[in-house]
Amino acid sequence: MQSERRRRLTPAIADVRRAVRDVLRAEPAPEFVLVGLSGGADSLALAAATAFEARRAGVRAGAVVVDHRLQPGSADVAAAAAEQADRLGLTPVLVLTVDVGSGGGPEAAARTARYAAFDRALAETGANAVLLGHTLDDQAETVLLGLARGSGPTSLRGMSVRNGLYLRPILGIRREQTHQFCVDSGLTPWHDPQNDDAHYARVRVRQTVLPLLEHELGPGISEALVRTADALREDSDALDELARGVLRDAWSSTARGGQIPVDDLAAPSAAVRQRVIRFAAEQNFGALLSRSHTLAVARLVTDWRGQEALNLPGIRVERQDGVLTFTVLDTHPSKGLPRSYGTSRH
DSSP states (O other): HHHHHHOOOOOOHHHHHHHHHHEEEHOOOSSEEEEEOSSHHHHHHHHHHHHHHHHTOOEEEEEEEEEESSSHHHHHHHHHHHHHHHHEEEEEEEEEEOOOOOOOHHHHHHHHHHHHHHHHHHHHOOSSSSOOOOOHHHHHHHHHHHHHHHHOHHHTTOOOOOTTTETTTTTSOHHHHHHHHHHHHHHOOOOGGGGOOOSSSSHHIIIIIIHHHHHHOOHHHHHHHHHHHHHHHHHHHHHHHHHHHHHHHHOESSSSSEEEEHOOOOOOOHHHHHHHHHHHHHHHHHHOOBBHHHHHHHHHHOOOOOOOOOTTEEEEEEEEEEEEEEEESSOOOOSSSOOOOOOOOO
């Protein structure tokens, strides 16, 4: 038995297990995790590695399978994934069915529904983390799509290994390694036909754009994109921390919102100033401002010419007597922004 176990510890299995082990044992270490399992190679390799490593780390490990009901036979796919989780020894195994809306496009709507299901699974089981099967290739695709869309540091920073209750243990593992893990482990992953559907921008990036870049510029493009994301995340985190400090010191609450002295916004750099504006709207009103919105508010500080108040999504911002006043906007904004204002996040 021991020689068989050693024989089956291939490089792919060792790499994926090591990545999971590092996350399960990093502080703060989770006590009870759920693997987000679709049945595809990435999440299946993650589930198998988690089942193995969790026992050794003294961590409870279950799984949650989300049936998006977007394809014929999706219930059968979900049931097969749940059966694989059972065989791996994960418990409990939840299969949750969701209704996918249409807001933000099909990919964004499915993601919103999926994360709502994960939150529900955490609440129902008492688990304190969900493990997600995003790989290095997913990270590279995310960064490249962010570059193409001009999304700014929010997208270019990519995904984090640890983001609250969501952990991504195999974010440094290549997709080919998860497929090899499944082959070496005798696991049969499900292949999502949408992964070959060129209607999706991510699929075109995966199948056409990245291979073309590799061919024309040489190997290592995906790794370079991920290094770029890592560097941008460090810079963005530092700027975020500065902006939150400015907001904490400068913000004063009012009956219907709050105020920030113009001088407190004029002093920082543009990158910090726009973050302060965005965080003020998000933290105090739950309003998500685009870059165009934050720039419009910033002009009330840096290019003051007696502009009228701005009606933004959920809030109204105006300058009076050297103070920017943020108030709740009860009605849908109908003026204050030119029609060309976009929706890409800063």
